[in-house]
Amino acid sequence: MKLLNAIDKHILQTVAGMHDIPQGAYNIRKNGEGVSRNSTANIEIRPKEDKPGIDIIVKPGTKGESVHIPVILTAEGLEDLVYNTFDIGEGADVLIIAGCGIHNPGDKNARHDGIHNFIIRKGARVHYVENHYGEGDSLGKKILNPKTIIEIEEDGYAEMELVQISGVDDTKRDTEARLHKNAHLLVTERMLTDGDQFAESKIIVELLGWDSSARIISRSVARDKSRQIFYPVAVGMNRCRAHVQCDAIIMHQAHVRSIPEIAANHADAQLVHEAAIGKIAGEQLIKLMTMGLSESEAEETILKGFLK
């Protein structure tokens, strides 16, 4: 493996919880190229031949294994585009830790666009965690634009945790999911923006199959002059259930728009949406202060809990 420096290690720890080279399958990508990769007997990772990116193929029945695929950007002016395909075999049950961290040392922008395709085969289960993080005090922006396309076959299940920790100046998230018979999806999106940052997230879930279900939970905090827009959409095409829930805490001069949409194209589709935007309630702050926390400690505690 090419040597990773202290910045790389810090980013790996932040976005993927990696203190060292992980057990099992992994692929570490840095500044537009793969720096280290490992496949296992059940999980094969191979580079795409026609474009940048990797195929991650999980054998049917694989259980209890994990895949780490972090991306590091530490150069200014870099525009990294990557296509990753996840093929999760029938009956498999795996954890995938993705994530991208940008350390931009210069005044030119650094950008990573990740296009992820998931095929979750019959009866398979996936827990996918994606952390996005930016750092660096220079003028160059840290830009992350993930696009995630998920196809869940009969009886499949996917849990997607999409987290933007901090420091990302611009992001446009695009998530599309198609659920077949008795397939289930849980999307949890958590986002924090501050300064002049901008974040937009579109999530469209089509419930195609009988008894499919989806839950989309978005929790965000917008501080300073940052702006956020959310478009979660659930479309019921069959007997199905979906719940869309967007909560945002707004602070300072921030702007938040939340536009949840539900569309039923079948009489047995049960779809619910709810959205709320508000500042931290004064009673919450005072309650924590009566327990001995300072006002700023109380605020941090509330935000940390909300985004957990």
Add this chain to the structure above:
Amino acid sequence: MLEIKNLSLTLEGDKGPVEILKDINLVLEDHLLYVFTGPNGGGKSSLAKVIMGIYKATTGSIALDGTDITELGVTERARLGIGYAFQQPPRFKGLTVGELLQLAAGEDRKVKEFSLLYDVGLCPQDYVDREVDVSLSGGELKRIEIASLLARKLKIAIYDEPEAGIDLWSFSRLTDTFKKINERFDTTMILISHQERILSLADEIILIADGRIAEKGKRDTVWPLIMGEASCINCDECVEGNDEVAECYR
């Protein structure tokens, strides 16, 4: 000991300033259990909030163990050992019951969340990992609020209408818990309540009406006034034999 001298509180209302508390003078001794009672809007909760520092007194002073705390804010008073359980506690999305109790206990004290929850009549296994959010009923939330005060080692513990929203069975356990705390620790307890069973716990009862201390004394002295078993001695508006004396409190 908590000593309140010449305290008044005026808050801004829709139609101008409203005098909420007037010339309050009160000494609360260590280790005693006080019940603040009186009619709605009389100033009980306002006085409790002034003690906690949530409202700042307009005039007068408050001293804790001889130290003037009048100018201290909520956090500082909390760190000196004053605690307040809200009548309508707030909810916290993302914060679990266990985390809230540990926060209440502070960094230095590891609390046993399970025994705290048991003390307020909640099955610990069912609650410790639950979020303090809308999934909890008002009564459940109230009990967790009380537990958050039990988690702390306090000099002054104020419980604002602890019985509100709590079922009869849990309430019985709660009054036992209050008794236990009062017997075991040096905490001065202030319970704001109209409930007879809470009043029966009191060492002293303080009647607050129309922003003033209307009566203060040992339970056995003040109790008959509240229960309408004696006519009110301090009130010009009541006449002997008035059936409504229990409603008057003046």
